[in-house]
Amino acid sequence: MNDTIRQQLTRIKEYWTSRTKKQKWIGIGAFLLFVTAISALVLFMTRDTMVPLYSELSPTEAGAIKENLDGRGIKYEITSGGTGILVPEEVVNSLKVDLAAEGLPKSGSIDYSFFSENAGFGMTDNEFNVLKLDAMQTELAQLIKGIEGVKDAKVMINLPEKDVFVREDAEKASASVVLNTELGYQFDDKQIKSLYHLVSKSVPNLPTENIVIMNQNFEYYDQQNDGSSLSGNSIVQQMEVKRKIERDIQRQVQNMLGTLMGQDKVVASVTADIDFTEENREENLVVPVDEENMKGIQISAQRITETFTGDGAAAGGIPQGEDPADAQGSTYMEGAGGSGDYERSEETINNEVNRIRKKITESPYKIRDLGIQVMVEPPTANNPDSLPQERIDDIQQMLGTIVRTSIDKGYNQQLTDQDVADKVAVSVQPFKGKVKFEEEKQTVLPWWAYAIGAVMLVVIGVLVFFILRARRQAEEEDFEEEELAEPLADINEVETEATVRRKQMEKMAKERPEEFAKILRSWLSEE
Numbered sequence: 414m415n416d417t418i419r420q421q422l423t424r425i426k427e428y429w430t431s432r433t434k435k436q437k438w439i440g441i442g443a444f445l446l447f448v449t450a451i452s453a454l455v456l457f458m459t460r461d462t463m464v465p466l467y468s469e470l471s472p473t474e475a476g477a478i479k480e481n482l483d484g485r486g487i488k489y490e491i492t493s494g495g496t497g498i499l500v501p502e503e504v505v506n507s508l509k510v511d512l513a514a515e516g517l518p519k520s521g522s523i524d525y526s527f528f529s530e531n532a533g534f535g536m537t538d539n540e541f542n543v544l545k546l547d548a549m550q551t552e553l554a555q556l557i558k559g560i561e562g563v564k565d566a567k568v569m570i571n572l573p574e575k576d577v578f579v580r581e582d583a584e585k586a587s588a589s590v591v592l593n594t595e596l597g598y599q600f601d602d603k604q605i606k607s608l609y610h611l612v613s614k615s616v617p618n619l620p621t622e623n624i625v626i627m628n629q630n631f632e633y634y635d636q637q638n639d640g641s642s643l644s645g646n647s648i649v650q651q652m653e654v655k656r657k658i659e660r661d662i663q664r665q666v667q668n669m670l671g672t673l674m675g676q677d678k679v680v681a682s683v684t685a686d687i688d689f690t691e692e693n694r695e696e697n698l699v700v701p702v703d704e705e706n707m708k709g710i711q712i713s714a715q716r717i718t719e720t721f722t723g724d725g726a727a728a729g730g731i732p733q734g735e736d737p738a739d740a741q742g743s744t745y746m747e748g749a750g751g752s753g754d755y756e757r758s759e760e761t762i763n764n765e766v767n768r769i770r771k772k773i774t775e776s777p778y779k780i781r782d783l784g785i786q787v788m789v790e791p792p793t794a795n796n797p798d799s800l801p802q803e804r805i806d807d808i809q810q811m812l813g814t815i816v817r818t819s820i821d822k823g824y825n826q827q828l829t830d831q832d833v834a835d836k837v838a839v840s841v842q843p844f845k846g847k848v849k850f851e852e853e854k855q856t857v858l859p860w861w862a863y864a865i866g867a868v869m870l871v872v873i874g875v876l877v878f879f880i881l882r883a884r885r886q887a888e889e890e891d892f893e894e895e896e897l898a899e900p901l902a903d904i905n906e907v908e909t910e911a912t913v914r915r916k917q918m919e920k921m922a923k924e925r926p927e928e929f930a931k932i933l934r935s936w937l938s939e940e
Contacts, residue, residue, distance in 0.1 A: 428887060436883070443879050450872040453865060463490055463499040466508060467518060469565075470496050474518035481517060546570060553615050557590065560608070562598035567591045570616055587623040588612050594628045597676030599664060609636045651689050654778055659683045662819060666785060670808065674789060680844070682786040688821070691777035698769040709764035721755035779821040785812045786838045794843040805839055812837040 432440070466489070467478065475495055482489045482500070487508065490499040500508060512518070536544075550568045557566040573584035590612060594600075600608075609621045626634040635656070666681040701707050787808065791800035813833040820828070922929040 439879065440883070443876050446872055447876045450869045454869055457865065462502040464502045464505050465492075466498045466500045466505055468493065468497040470498070470518060478512065478517055481512065481515070546572060549616065553612065556611065556615070557592070557608070560604075562595050562600065562604075563592050564595055565593035568612075570619075572616075573618075583618075585623050586616055586619040588616060588619055588625070590624070590626045592626065592628045592634075597671065599668070600634060605634045606636055608634070651687070654689075655685060655687050658687065658778075658780065659685050662783070662785070662815065666787065666812065666815065669811065670787065670789070673808075677844075678790045678792075680788045684784045684786075685780055685819075686782035688779040688781045689777045690775070690779075692773070692775035694773050694775075696769070696771040696773065698767075698771070700767045700769065702765075702767060709766040711762055712765050713763040715759075715761040717757070717759040719755070719757035779823070780819050781821065782836070783816050783819050784836050784838075785816065786840075787812065788840045788842065788844070790844045791841055797841050800841055805841065808839055809834070809837055812839070 429437070467474075470478070472495060475491070475498065478498055479489070479491070482498075487504060488501060491497070492499055550570050553570075554566045554568045557563055557568070567590070569589045571587045573586060590608075605626075608626060609624055612624050612626075613619050613621045621636055624636075628634070635653075660683075662685070663681050663683040666683065667676075667679060670679040670681065702709050789800065789805075789808065791797050793799035813830075813836075816833050816836050817828065918929070921932075
């Protein structure tokens, strides 16, 4: 066994010394590269992929889960300033089930299941009312969290104390709701109205006017009136209409520019001047049919023409236009005592005109003036030049079109391009107070993992190529040395029977050493 190892080491040493300096450096580099690739592969295959177990935890919840994981001996990482926990990917699903079975994370809120789990005697009415209110708030928050666009919700309910006497002006309940909405999500009026009804019907004696709903950015969601009772006479109603018009135009601008630049790159503000003058009037108009010639349609016409020419008899009669009773039988004569001429022409035409009767009620909601202010963050926040001037001009032109079409036609007849430009303001600057939301980490492999895998495959292929080529070169060199050695040995050698037998014995010793040893032992025993 030792001889075999010694022979192998000798062959390796001879092979290494027979290589050139270049081949030695290539071999050393290939070996080091192969070892590095294998080490990186082993490290990558044995590394744990960490994925989120929970996020947005309170310090109390994070501490309870950390203590549980320490007791289980599971590797974990605390992220997001202590509000998130990462665990290995292969145990995340089973760990969520186990923690849920143990009641973790404990949010500190009470739902209706508390009463079924802790029912018993000894609880006072005040304690029961407090737990009932907390459970009501928790269940209502869970209902709201199931609505599209709502990530989380907090509900605060104020229930009035019960009075022993029944009164008509009994105090009503009130509720405040804070929503954590998804970035860029916009609720329409129907969704807001449904949200108000959900809260109102979930709490007894809670009218919708006692509900306040806002999001994490201090934006209020006001319930919209259906418009049937708005007459424009109340200041509150007028302000409500004004806010609705401004909000509708603001949403239109926000959605349009958000699609162009990104929802987190645009902030829009709209101010409107509304005319609430309500006018009721009745118009009785008489206009000609043919307005160019100021003529109507002829419905009847009468024309009379009389002429007389004669001698001797006097032509006369009652003068035209004079009442016969006033004339008292008097006549007029032409050419008395001689010849005379008489001519009379009369024309009567009845024309019909357009008689128009209008009862007009002017709308009390007319936009007299409109201003739009927009702040845009450039694609590169700290580089205002990253937003080209052509894009800013396009934004101003779009906003100018909204201004022209929104202002009532009775007020914008004299609007010039300069007037429209004065009503639009576009500011390009980075946003300093922008709300940032942490995105949930993806469990997919990053791009560099695929890149390392591809490099390793290339390295392994190169190593295999060099090893095979080196082995082939070594075999070719050994074969050439044997071919060169045999003729040199046979130049002066005479082929005899003893020489042939010696070569056979040498060949047997190389190829079949055991049989050669047996033959030697038999020869020695015979001697």
